[in-house]
Amino acid sequence: MNVTGHTRGPASIRDVAAAAGVSYQTVSRVINGHPSVRQSTRERVLAVIDELGFRRNATALALARGRSRAVTVLTANTTHYGYASILQGIEEAARAAAYSVGVGVLESADEAAVTAEVRRAGDTGGGLVVIAYDPAGVRALESVPAGLPVVGVVETPASPPTGDQPWVWTDDREAAYEATRHLLSLGHGTVHYVAIPSSTRRTSARTAGWRRALKEAGAPEPRPVQGSWGPAGGHAAGLALARDPAVTAILCGNDDLALGVLRALHESGRSVPGEVSVAGFDDAPHSAYLMPSLTTVRLDFTGLGRSAFALLHGVLEESAAVAPHPVSVPELVIRESSGRPPG
Amino acid sequence: MNVTGHTRGPASIRDVAAAAGVSYQTVSRVINGHPSVRQSTRERVLAVIDELGFRRNATALALARGRSRAVTVLTANTTHYGYASILQGIEEAARAAAYSVGVGVLESADEAAVTAEVRRAGDTGGGLVVIAYDPAGVRALESVPAGLPVVGVVETPASPPTGDQPWVWTDDREAAYEATRHLLSLGHGTVHYVAIPSSTRRTSARTAGWRRALKEAGAPEPRPVQGSWGPAGGHAAGLALARDPAVTAILCGNDDLALGVLRALHESGRSVPGEVSVAGFDDAPHSAYLMPSLTTVRLDFTGLGRSAFALLHGVLEESAAVAPHPVSVPELVIRESSGRPPG
């Protein structure tokens, strides 16, 4: 330290110690709020900290403590509404807990690529949250090495997860069931389904909920139409469904898909909800402003993100174990796009 | 290390050294690709590394080297299309360069809150990218302490930035100019503007471009309508504009705003583009599927994010200085929502 009180680079605890006339261990005690420090000493150290603009080095802290207050989110996407909102929720909760949040994008579901990303994320230190709504995410969640703290944001599991599967989800199976029942209750003979890409080879939770509602009502079960995540997939699916005059009700795996379906029906000269009813999933910000406005199921993705972090936080800080649990109950939002069938 | 080759926790370079019968410095040389290591030694060490599953501790690396391969993105939002796409672009480029990416959300534009976030982000080590499209972002960019490497993603600057302002942008002033000219060329007497919240007290780049086009055409300049980021703001603005029968063309600061305007015009019984033409900004994924599909300006946010990282990377690695520069040229996309004025 020179006369002006500056060293090269930011001040360290040794700089503070020297300026305050104490050992650097005492400085450590002060910044950690350790009780056994004489009041006058504490005040002197605090004053120097302020004067020198001392900031504790997070990297050194992490190395010394053996763990860092960090969470990295592994996701296949950051722009779709649901994914982006989950990330926003995680960040919000992490910030409140003074955790830093990193993000790693799973660009491909390829085994090697996923493994590499998981490793990179693990190397950062701290815990992981992986969004497992798609094959890349599911694979990432599976390939997290034991010992690395992780929580998965998953579709509604077919069976309750075991204790060592810290998962978090919103009940989309039930939500699909409710949406389908809504359409059925309006008098439709059955409901067609345009699916988002499934996370695995097995039936998705949304598909299962839709199927159950049909079964209970004794309605015929049409073959689900495979969509994508965006409106383009919905548009293609909608064009195909529009050709079948028997189709009067369509449930879509998300609101973007529904947007494409709406457009396809319009182009095909079929009115909504006059001839065909459409319902979406998610309640994205634009859905209330479409023409017609979209009947959909509101999912609390931000809350889901917050819960994911809370669960991870519990694991990392080894506080009271938090049991895996569904988060918030999805809510059916009825708007203009659904109505009674024609005739 | 015990008989099974396991120690508590992951293997360190000392574990590897012991197992390979060399000093840990030699292990360091091997993992850093230092040339002066005998081939046979290198192979032996590599074999042990593989066997023990050794992974170099990123935290220790960062501490020893004095800097970390990390970038943290400071942004007011992660869910809006533009912001989310920039983040996606940054992550993509960062991943390719083996950098980790963190994100910090600026929840408020409040001075103290912004300063705290900037500090937190700086503590993480590595560089910063701040998205300065709004007051919180602008303030964050301004309050980054000297010495902390940072690049700003900004609106088109009014004047060329100086050398010590590493900024990146897409030419939205020009884009607004082009979109306005398009509307004017269709025969509209003037073009009304629904603005996104401005980043500062001064005129935004988009507003400036719109204004210049009007001026050049000798068209009267209506007072810009203040919107928000989402469709709700556009809806409110649209309702107001719909009341004025003289309004025949509306430019919106982004596509979400345009969506709200479209809905408001529809509710007010004014047809688009028959009575009123509407144009947006961004070319968000849903814009091509609206009814009518939206005329808009396509901005390459992902590319912008990649450029931002490239610039920061240049600063951090002290390689050839990269001059600040506009990124890609926005492209006008003409769709159904714009046409000739009535009569």
Next chain:
DNA sequence: CTGAAAGCGCTTACAG
């Protein structure tokens, strides 16, 4: 209440 020591896992000169 406070200081001296050892260590977190790595790198960077310094010797040989």
Next chain:
DNA sequence: CTGAAAGCGCTTACAG
């Protein structure tokens, strides 16, 4: 080509 030393900035026992 390779090892012994010192250090990055902090924390955690150990002494007193």
